[in-house]
Amino acid sequence: MPLTFRKSxxxxxxxRININRRSWSITVGPKGGPKRTWSSTGQTTTSYDLPGPFGYRTTRRRNREG
Incomplete structure (x- = not known):
């Protein structure tokens, strides 16, 4: 079983600042509301909590030129 590490x-x-084994990220947004996360790996995630056990999340990667 692989070990994982995550600290917020x-x-x-x-x-919030989130740290895991491979990267770090910053999350902005209220608890229970829409959130935006920027990661050191170039990903940007937008997430929304929907009523009940549902939610919506979309992730984009930063384009690398060169």
Whole structure:
């Protein structure tokens, strides 16, 4: 069974820094509301909590030129 590591720090209300084994990210948004996450790997994720156990998430990767 592989080991995982993830740690999240709240730095301001609605702002978190997330650290895992390979990258770090910043998440902005209220609890239960829409959130935007920017990752050090170039991904941007937008997520929305929907009523009940549902949610919506979309992820984009940064284009690399060259």
């Amino acid at each position: 720090f709240r730095i301001l209300p609605g702002v």
